[in-house]
C-alpha cells in the first residue's frame with residue numbers, strides 16, 4: 290500500500306486549471322473528478338490520501354470530501370500566498386496543519402504578513418498538538434528563525450523540498466520528514482535518507498516521469514516510489530513499506 294501525503298483532488302477548480310494548461314492530455318476533462326481520481330489511486334494501490342487545505346474555504350472543502358471517504362484525510366492550512374487577506378478558524382478534525390510556511394518566489398513584499406500568518410498557524414498546531422505540513426520557497430533562513438519561537442513544533446514534513454543540501458540537513462536536524470514528489474524524477478534536488486521520506490504528488494501539478502506534461506494525480510505516487518527504488522538501489526516494496534510507515538507515524542493515520 291502506498292500513500293499520497295499531499296494532494297489537492299478535492300479542489301476541482303485547480304484541476305480544471307491544470308487540465309487547461311496540460312501539454313499532454315491522455316484523458317478527458319471528465320476523468321478528473323475527485324471520485325475518479327480516487328478510484329484510479331486505489332487501482333494503483335494508493336490506499337490513503339491526504340487532501341491539503343490552502344485557505345480556510347479550501348480546507349473546509351477538503352474536510353467535506355474527506356468526511357465522505359474512509360481512506361481520505363485532510364489538513365487545515367492557509368498557504369503563504371493568501372497572507373494579504375485570510376481567515377482562520379479550525380472546524381473539524383484534520384490530521385495536520387498545513388500547507389503553511391513562507392514563499393518568497395514572487396518577492397518579499399508581503400513578508401510581514403507571511404510571518405504573521407505563519408505564527409498564527411504554528412500556534413494553532415501547537416494548541417491542537419498536530420503535525421505541520423510546510424511549504425517553504427526561497428525562505429529557509431526566515432523560516433528557521435520563526436520556528437525558534439515555537440520549540441514545541443517537532444512533528445512536521447517539509448513538502449516538495451527543492452532547496453540546498455544545507456537546508457535539507459537543517460530540516461532533518463529539526464526532526465522533520467521530507468515530502469518527495471514528481472520533481473525528484475526530473476530535477477536535480479538533494480534527497481534525504483529513505484527513513485525520512487514521505488511520498489506525495491502535490492497533484493494536479495508536478496507530474497513525475499514518464500507522465501511529464503500530463504495532469505498529475507495520486508495514482509502516480511507509484512512512479513515516484515519506482516524512481517526512489519532505483520535511486521537507492523533497493524526494491525519497490527522496501528520504498529513502499531518505509532514511506533508508508535513514515536506517513537502513518539507522522540499523521541497517525
Ligand SMILES: [Zn+2]
Nearest residue numbers: 295341388491
Ligand atoms: Zn500543495
